[in-house]
Amino acid sequence: MDFVVILQAGVASGTVLLFATLGEILAERSGVLNLGVEGMMLIGAMTAFSVTIATGNPWIGLLTAMLFAGLISQIHAFITVTLQADQVVSGLSLTLVGAGISLVLGEGLSKAGTVSLMPNFSIPLLVQIPVLGDIFFKEQSVLVYVGYLMIPLAWYYINHTRPGLHLRAVGEYPSAADALGINVYRLRYFYVFIGGIFAGLAGATISLAVSPGWFSELTTGGQGWIAIGLVIFAQWDPFRAALGSYAFGALRRLILDIQAPLTLFGVDNPFYYNPYLSFFLQMLPYAFTVIVLVIGSREAIRKRLGAPAALGEPYIRGERGK
């Protein structure tokens, strides 16, 4: 086993989680919890793949995927922001709707064959850094590099720009923002849309770069849920989100690759001979997600982790702040 190769593939795989997590961070920072990430990613993956087949241009596929996922997210925005319904219920339904739509529209797509993918290339100079160059800058997809850029941009946007200030205010204390003339509803719609676009991008990253193709709901394989767990783990911070995403990406690759060789460190590879051990390994990321979500659902702990104070609460003008 070559660990550098595993990590290199892990970074690509982690890029999927990174996009989904960043999008959800932006939505949650505005106060809207969107559990529909998985559904929006499926929409993105399906759209990207089928549009690329139809047009032959992966860039058109990518943009369509982002747009379609963004539009689907507006169902959630309408239900939670305008109708002020429960965000958890609406988000879960969005996952079901997204999965349903993508399965119906993606029917037969898995047999459609291969498509032209997003380009891969190395970054000159940086690729010569020992080990790190191989892992991060050698023959990666263009989307991986986009991911690198997104991390500081998202962080800077949230913490050091005027729209970022408004975003945080709307998620922390919407009545304060409203009293100063900031349109809470419009901003929440907008950031749910951005979250949808990112989820679509994450889905497209799977079907056009990381593991190309359409394998119905196995395409995303629950990564949308892992992203929601990562948001809590990242404490709503893009840099920590990147850390978690790449670590989980690497773990996914490791779990896949560790089952292949006959021997491991000179002894019989137990993961090869005992399938139950592999199943156990494959379960770990999801077990982690469940644990993080359970911990994160406790109000007190969420507060201590720095969750946006108004996360999950519909904003109704005239109701007193707390």
Place this chain on the structure above:
Amino acid sequence: MCTCFLVYLATSPLEHAVTANTTTDLQQPPLAVEMRGIVKRFPGVLANDHVNFELRAGEIHALLGENGAGKSTLMNILAGLYKQDAGTIKVKGKTLEFSSPRDAIKAGIGMVHQHFMLVPSQTVTENILLGLDEPRFLMRLQEYDKKIADLGDKYGLKVDPRTKIWQLSVGEQQRVELLKMLYRGADVLVMDEPTAVLAPQEIEGLFETLHSMVAQGKSVIFISHKLNEVASIADRVSVLRRGKVTASGVPAKGVSRQELASMMVGREVALAVDKKPKTPGEIILDVKDVHAENDKGLPCLRGLSLHVRAGEIVGIAGVAGNGQVELSQVIAGLRPCKKGQALLNGKKVSNRDTRYGIEHGMSYVPEDRTHVGSSPNLSVTDNVIMKNYRKPPISKGSMLDMSAATKFAQELKEAYDIIVPTVNTPVRLLSGGNLQRVILAREISGHPNFMVAVQPTRGLDVGAIEGVHRLLLTQREADAAVLLISEELEELIALSDRIYVIYEGRMMGEIKVEGAEPDKTLMDAIGLMMTGTPLEQIHMEGAPTHG
């Protein structure tokens, strides 16, 4: 600032003392704000019924009224949060239509809400810049920090622009709210019950600030339901009752407290409390070194010890959020006690189920009367039998005798003056004062020998407050021990035999109250303790001074 509102004033004819002063005089300064014929309806309520209100430039104008009288509605209309159904608003002579708070701010009207509109996780500067068009995109905060510090110096509002809001005291947060409005160039400041959350020293500081702002050409509307404040701060007073103006622009000096109270309530009100001297008996409640955590899991009680004897009312004073509510919950058995214990009649009641306490003479009037104190959708009957349904005559074997329950509820309704069509009415339809009487009726009818009452008069009108005070004193007469937790210092001083002051969950000191007249030294000492100075240090420094 206080000769306080607990003085029994001779009743006087008042209705007409009011309108005489409203005629405009050419000598008077121009109008900063003029609201004419404002009507605002909410489902089922006429919140503002053709209200006229005018504010002169450079005055402090108090807007007085009970809860629900419509004063906040009127001001929210002025601040652009609500839209009036009818009526016009003129600002500096120009008729304006506000469709959002932004428009109002543009017109120079800034409102400081009762619940501060500040984002706790952001800095002072960030909060002040929120919603403005500058800076355009990138936030380079240093230059703005400086601007805001300068503005603070100009109006005597000292606060470090780089501090995060959650690190500031309530008084400092209020200064940020004022700065926010001043930074936007507001010259009419609407203050919604600004003193409700402040310690006495902070109130004095606020009043000084308001005077200095008025001296620099600003005008202030001061919303309040506290009579004593109006006399000390306002130039003129307007009073609202049930959405209608009952006094419009009366000079504050020319009107007595009793007159104002009657205009607020619509009838004569006894403002004084009749507390007879009494020798307390044995110790009923004994709280020993109690430690507990708040809802966020942070320590909120750090070693509190106190006791209450039979036949005395003991007050707990403190600024909101210093552990008072948690203390009452530990005593009532609703909050785990990490260390120490609370004894009732020598028996441990902390960390035990609430029924044990109830059966051993505890009664509890919680802060949240609609969700903890009562069950809103249940009837008056169901609510009043909640603590004695296990006992005959209401319990009959394993059944409830509903006719006995109804009879019991009827008796309480008569005895406690609960105004309700029938005892089958759900209590959510009751007014705050009536609901509090239902709760007190239930608690007192069990003949407890101990009562803990948390903010029993909060949000009640002057008339209902009078009734609650009377009931608490009846308990004292009946030799019960009463622990009264309140944020109204005047109320504590008027009712209590002793007052404990707590700060951040620690005991700052104990003060004996003699007579219902709060003198300035006493108020100052309590104020200092409320902001964290222990009693011993106050004595060491000699006469108490203002912070």
